[in-house]
Amino acid sequence: MKQRQPELADAANMHIELLELHRRIRGRVPLPSFALSAEVLTRHSAEARPLLRFEEIPLDLTDLRLMVRQTADVLRRYGALEEADHHKVQSLGRDMKLLATVGEWYRSAAERHVSAGIGIVAPIAASSADEGMVGQVLTLAMRPFLSRCAEVLQQRSDLAVWPHSHCALCGGEPDFSVITPLAERHLICSRCTLQWKFEPLTCPYCANSDRSLITSFATPDGHYRVYGCDRCHRYLKAYDGRRSSRPVMPMVDTVATLPLDAAAIQRGYS
Numbered sequence: 677m678k679q680r681q682p683e684l685a686d687a688a689n690m691h692i693e694l695l696e697l698h699r700r701i702r703g704r705v706p707l708p709s710f711a712l713s714a715e716v717l718t719r720h721s722a723e724a725r726p727l728l729r730f731e732e733i734p735l736d737l738t739d740l741r742l743m744v745r746q747t748a749d750v751l752r753r754y755g756a757l758e759e760a761d762h763h764k765v766q767s768l769g770r771d772m773k774l775l776a777t778v779g780e781w782y783r784s785a786a787e788r789h790v791s792a793g794i795g796i797v798a799p800i801a802a803s804s805a806d807e808g809m810v811g812q813v814l815t816l817a818m819r820p821f822l823s824r825c826a827e828v829l830q831q832r833s834d835l836a837v838w839p840h841s842h843c844a845l846c847g848g849e850p851d852f853s854v855i856t857p858l859a860e861r862h863l864i865c866s867r868c869t870l871q872w873k874f875e876p877l878t879c880p881y882c883a884n885s886d887r888s889l890i891t892s893f894a895t896p897d898g899h900y901r902v903y904g905c906d907r908c909h910r911y912l913k914a915y916d917g918r919r920s921s922r923p924v925m926p927m928v929d930t931v932a933t934l935p936l937d938a939a940a941i942q943r944g945y946s
């Protein structure tokens with residue numbers, strides 16, 4: 677991609693550095709154990725309530741501080757973080773209240789869905805706690821810890837009872853998806869990378885299921901696809917597993933599809 681579209685080289689390099697940081701920390705995170713019976717899963721699904729409580733995440737405070745500060749440094753170096761935001765995140769990384777702030781950020785997503793209505797596909801609206809640059813840094817900084825938790829839940833076949841557009845584990849919203857060889861679409865959580873089955877042509881952001889209001893287009897090689905919603909004007913990228921032999925690699929495929937973001941934005945989606 678860097679050779680074909682040199683203007684995206686900086687963005688690609690930044691994501692590669694973030695990925696390396698993620699891998700280094702993730703290798704040190706122990707597999708968590710949390711209550712996960714079929715009964716618990718069914719109850720949480722009925723209430724649209726994500727499974728993982730903040731206290732159950734295997735967080736190491738030293739590693740979390742390191743992730744927060746180094747993520748901010750990488751973003752700043754590539755001009756993806758303003759000086760003022762960089763300063764804010766650096767002092768948050770040193771702050772005694774870091775855990776409380778991260779806990780609030782974590783819970784805000786889950787609470788939003790539960791309060792939006794029980795048992796329905798709740799539309800996702802931005803809330804103050806996780807919007808803005810600090811929220812984006814926390815999303816990246818928490819990923820090594822949350823993706824280890826997702827590993828545990830991903831093994832469960834009864835995860836299929838979860839019909840919602842937000843993540844069953846952490847309550848985050850999807851930012852990527854994969855089309856399986858059976859032509860199912862699985863959403864991928866932006867916070868923990870959990871994958872779960874969802875209606876192939878329903879917008880996960882506003883629940884629009886009118887097919888005439890969903891615009892879909894693919895890359896020339898057919899490996900990736902975009903779904904644009906003509907009601908809320910958001911879009912979702914997908915890796916098309918029907919045309920490829922390897923499984924989806926969320927953190928790599930998101931970077932490989934940077935040109936698709938440009939194409940979607942050009943068509944008026946965000």
Ligand SMILES: [Zn+2]
Nearest residue numbers: 843846865868
């Ligand atoms: Zn999640």
Ligand SMILES: [Zn+2]
Nearest residue numbers: 879882905908
């Ligand atoms: Zn929509």
